[in-house]
Structures are given as structure tokens and as C-alpha cells.
Amino acid sequence: MLLVFTTMKTTPEFYADPLGLPRRWDFSHYRELFDGQTMWRYFGNSAVVTLSTVALELLLAGMIAYGILRSGRKLGGFMFALFAAGLMVPSQVNMIPIYSLLRKLGWTNSLTGLVLVSAAVLLPLSVFMLSGFMRTLPKEMLEAGAIDGAGEATLLVRIVFPLCAPYLASTAAFLFVIVWNDLLFPMLLVGGKDKLTLPLALLQFRGEFVTDYPMLLTGVVVSTVPMIVLFVFLQRYFISGALAGSLKG
Template identity: 75%
Template sequence: MLLRLAGRLFLAAFTIAIVAPLLLVVFTSLKTTPQFYADPVGLPPALSFHNYTAIFEGQPMLRYFGNSVFVTVGTVLLELLLAGMIAFAIIRSGRRTGAWMYALFAAGLMVPSQVNMIPIYRFVKELGWTNSLTGLMLVTASTLLPLSVFMLANFMRTLPKEILEAGSIDGAGEWRLMTGIVFPLCAPYVAATSAFLFVIVWNDLLFPMLLVSGNRKLTLPLALLQFRGEYVTDYPMLLTGVAIVSLPMIALFVFLQRYFISGALAGSLKG
């Protein structure tokens, strides 16, 4: 009885810790700047969506939204294509070769992206990809490749080997096995991986800040920095932008939450 009560109290505290910051963002986005500084954590005096209309009138948010969509969707699709082929090669290369390939990509997870900022910038500059959304997409995809391979390889290992052996006996080549059997069976896991990647790329600030300089190429997280001044920060407008940026992720989680759960369970059952 006490253990159950403690578990419920813990879940209630955890829920409050998650919901409270979200409510603070929503309440602040409904306030004016004087109202915010008068009562930072209180309820808005009146229900007003002025900040939501003003942010689109004062900033080309639709352009920034389009930039983020282009980079995010392009990066995720490229990631799934490359990581899917590499993960399939790992599970089909034999135990020794596959283990070495898997260890190589797993080791890539140990190197933070921040460590490679200077060589990445110099390499991108040599290629002439600075201030380019395509260059940003390729760099982001390359840095996330170890994570994608790590996830998809673990998922593909959960498939029964007898299915692939039966396909080989029927005359299917490696490409046919991958596109006709493995990828369709791994569709829930691919969806889970794409959802994780979407959240990471959509919220990324490091590489857009490093590689993008022109106002026309800003992504949404980078555009939000425009509401921060040297001495004054417009918190209501800033958190209004945060609320707008968060809407696609909330919608994604609502529609793909079962894939999050299945993907997490599959990754924990077999490594």
C-alpha cells in the first residue's frame, strides 16, 4: 500500500515538473511585456493572442518555418536511407564483420558534436557550403548517422533470421531482401527512429548557428534568438515563438506516440 502510494506521488510530482514549464510558456505568451514583468508566473489578466499575430507581422516566420521544414525533412529522409542500408549491411555481414562495423558507428556516439565544430566549419567552408540549407542538411545528417545506425541495427536484429533465409531460398537478392522484407517489417521502428530524429533536428541550434549567417536562411530555433537583446529580452515574444516551434513536435508525438513506445521496447529487449 505504501509502495503504491509512493509511486503515485512520484508520478504526480513528475507530471507537475513536466506540465508546469509548459503552462508557464503558454501563460507568458498570452501576456504583454509590462504584464510579464509585473507578474512573471501568474495567470494572464486577459485572454489575448496579440503576440501570436504580432510575431508573424514583425518577422518572416513562414520563411523560417519553411527553412526548418526543408532541413528537418531532408535530413530525416537522408538519414533513414543511409542508416537503413548501413544497418542492413551490419546484420548481413556475418558476426565478426558486423560486430566491427557496429562498434565503429557505436563509437561515434561517444564523440560530442561540439568537439568537431572547428574542423566541420573549415571543411564546409572549403566546399562552399556555408550559409546553405543544403550544406546544413548534409552536415546534420552526417553527425546523426551513428545514432541512426545504432537504433536501426538494433531494431533489425529483432527480426527472425528464418524470414531472411526463406527469402534467400526463394531467390531474393540482398536489395530485394532489404526493400521487400526488412524495411516493411521494420516500419514501426523506422517511424520511431524518424520521430526521434525529427525532434533532434527541429530543435537543433548548434549547427544552424555555426553554418548559417543570412537572415533568409534562418531556421526557427535560430530565429528566436532575435528576441534576445544585449540588455533587454522580450520574454513574451520569445516564449510565443517557443510555443509556435513546439506545436509540430507536439502533433508528431500525438500521432506517433505508439511508435515511440514500441521503438523503446524493441531497443531495450535486444542490443
């Protein structure tokens, strides 16, 4: 609530009494945020990057996790360990090679490049999560489908993905929060003002000597709304997916 109350204050009022209640309920910051700061464009950029990254991530990680599941104990275990090892490498370590590669490809200051980098960086985490979820699936259903003549692609699309819907939803919600709030790679790869994502655009309210905290926190409040809406709609899937391992493992 303190965050919301701060958005109702003027900048001098905030510095005079940071923890106090606003003198009047003033929603002008919310109107100014979208009228004068072209926040709709930044909001749209974040939506495009986040939704594209999550969709690509679920597709790639789902196929890889299924491959690990069907590759047998030795090969599947090796592949799983390989992706699990990727979790131990901080993304900051790869900043220079990633920037150099995208610069050679001409994908700097591009939302497409940002989507591909975000998906690649999060792939070990997604594979790790979905592999654990897929281990809880009844193998008898896959064996029955294979006996009926279904190929691997059919098993994946018609059996595995539908059965994994709660797990995919919980993974999607987790990835959505990470990508939506990401500041590191947008700051590294995006330079043009028309390509800024929402977290990067909020830095515009930070001045060299004075920071407009009421306006900055207004942007923070607005940026949290999609995550709240997402969690409300996916709450049932998120909880069931998060508890799947403990209930069946």
C-alpha cells in the same frame, strides 16, 4: 500552462509579475509573430532541413544497419563498434573541421550543407538504434527470401523495411526532435537571414539589455506544435519501437 499564459502578457506585465495570470487573453503575439517577423520563412526552413535530414538519415542508416546485420559476426561486430564509437565523440569537437570543410566546398550559409552535416553527425546514433532493432527481426524470413532468389536490395526494400516500419517511425520521431530543436549547427553554418531556422530565429527576441520574453516564449510554443502533432500520429509506432528491444532482447 505557465508558458502559454506568459505569451498572453505584454513585456512590462511579464517583468512586473512573471508567475501571475495575464490580465486579459491577448493573442496579439501570435499574430505579430507571423505578420511582422517573417516566421513563415523560418518555419519553412526548419521544416525543409528537418524532413530532408530525417529522410536521408533513415535511408543511409537503414542500409548500413542492414549491412551490419548481414555481414556476419566478426565484420558486422567491427562495423557496429566503429559506429558506436562515434557516439563518444561530442559534435562540438568537430565544429572547426566541419566549418572549414563546408567553407572550402562553398556550402556555408546553405540549407543543403546544413542537412548533410546534420545527417553525418547523427549517423552513428541512427545506425546504433536501427542495428539494435534489426537484430530482433526473424532471420528465417530473410533466409527464405534469399532461397527464393531475392537479392540483398530486394530483401532490404521488400522485407526488412516493411518489418522495421515501427522501428523506423520511432527513430524518425527521435531524430525529428533533435534536428528541429538544433541550434548549434544552424548557428555555426547559417548566416543569412533568409536561411535562418526557427530556433536560431527566436534569438532575435533576445536583446542586449532587455529580452522580449512573451514574444520569445510565443515562438517556443509555436515551435513545439509540430513535435506534438508528430508524436500524436506516431505514438503507437514510437512506443512499440522503443519497447522492441526489451520485449525481444
